[in-house]
Amino acid sequence: MSLPVEDEKIIQHVPAEFSDEKESIKITGFWMFLVTDVLIFASLFSSYAVFKNQVAQGPSASQLFTLGPVILETLLLLTSSFTIGLAIYAMRKENKRALMFWLILTLLLGAGFVTAEVHDFVTFVSAGATWHKSAFLSGFYILVGTHGAHVTFGIIWAATLLFQVARRGLTAVTTRKLFTFSLYWHFLDIVWIFIFTFVYLNGKIV
Amino acid sequence: MSQPLEFRPEAEDAVSDEGEALRFMRPHFGEEKFPWIQIWGYIGSLVLTFAALIMVVDHVLPPLALLSVILALAVGQAALQLGVFMHLRESRGLAWQIIFLGMVLLMAVGMVGMSIWIMTFKSGVS
Numbered sequence: 467m468s469l470p471v472e473d474e475k476i477i478q479h480v481p482a483e484f485s486d487e488k489e490s491i492k493i494t495g496f497w498m499f500l501v502t503d504v505l506i507f508a509s510l511f512s513s514y515a516v517f518k519n520q521v522a523q524g525p526s527a528s529q530l531f532t533l534g535p536v537i538l539e540t541l542l543l544l545t546s547s548f549t550i551g552l553a554i555y556a557m558r559k560e561n562k563r564a565l566m567f568w569l570i571l572t573l574l575l576g577a578g579f580v581t582a583e584v585h586d587f588v589t590f591v592s593a594g595a596t597w598h599k600s601a602f603l604s605g606f607y608i609l610v611g612t613h614g615a616h617v618t619f620g621i622i623w624a625a626t627l628l629f630q631v632a633r634r635g636l637t638a639v640t641t642r643k644l645f646t647f648s649l650y651w652h653f654l655d656i657v658w659i660f661i662f663t664f665v666y667l668n669g670k671i672v
Numbered sequence: 673m674s675q676p677l678e679f680r681p682e683a684e685d686a687v688s689d690e691g692e693a694l695r696f697m698r699p700h701f702g703e704e705k706f707p708w709i710q711i712w713g714y715i716g717s718l719v720l721t722f723a724a725l726i727m728v729v730d731h732v733l734p735p736l737a738l739l740s741v742i743l744a745l746a747v748g749q750a751a752l753q754l755g756v757f758m759h760l761r762e763s764r765g766l767a768w769q770i771i772f773l774g775m776v777l778l779m780a781v782g783m784v785g786m787s788i789w790i791m792t793f794k795s796g797v798s
Contacts, residue, residue: 497768504780548717550757551710656750667742
């Protein structure tokens with residue numbers, strides 16, 4: 467059993483999320499989860515890389531993609547990565563109000579990203595570019611869709627954390643949960659950067 | 673918080689037990705008065721993103737060279753996110769995540785690289 471949070475923070479000289487031994491090990495465990503998630507995305511990137519020129523009767527990447535919405539999505543996600551960084555900064559300063567403000571902003575930016583992405587997908591599908599049209603489109607939807615599903619799950623997770631922080635305050639448990647959420651969110655930002663580069667920008671290199 | 677620390681942090685003890693071999697996993701916690709690191713990280717990520725975008729829109733290089741350069745920018749941006757926002761070196765005790773990430777980098781690059789490489793052999797068929 468660990469000491470009370472305040473004592474642990476002084477003795478260990480670590481932030482609250484690392485103050486409890488059992489909670490702290492969960493952060494290491496979460497890094498291991500992220501590592502396995504890297505492998506999921508690596509395999510999806512592999513299949514996309516292999517299939518990206520197999521367009522069958524469907525559109526090619528350069529015909530299908532428009533960079534406008536993609537730049538908007540990238541800006542939304544990069545900004546949300548910044549705001550969750552500020553949320554963790556506020557958490558370390560024990561500023562609960564600022565933390566909740568930045569967390570809500572992150573949540574809204576994430577929701578904006580998912581909305582833009584769904585709109586993008588609907589546009590593609592209504593133009594006839596469905597995922598059974600070609601191997602390229604299958605690879606595209608499964609890769610980008612898996613990322614979008616991760617972001618959607620992250621939004622729900624953030625919403626639950628918002629309630630937990632509002633009710634329980636900044637404890638060793640809630641700070642650890644917020645910290646792991648921030649790791650998850652930054653990780654999704656990194657994955658998106660590779661999707662942006664390898665799928666969308668690469669699609670425009672002819 | 674102002675009283676002198678009577679105990680050495682557990683983290684440093686762990687490191688001294690392990691000797692110099694695991695020095696790179698020594699935990700390090702950043703403490704700032706104002707979130708400058710986050711702000712510079714955000715500006716840096718925007719600069720890298722728009723650099724890649726402008727290079728592609730203006731077709732400044734031949735295709736393969738251009739792809740290599742924008743992928744290098746993406747790797748730079750991933751490193752920036754890890755270092756600035758993900759508190760890569762923070763841990764209680766040694767920062768084992770550095771080992772996990774090094775391993776998975778090897779696996780992911782191997783997986784993607786080898787898949788692309790092996791599929792070039794049947795390019796006439798598929």
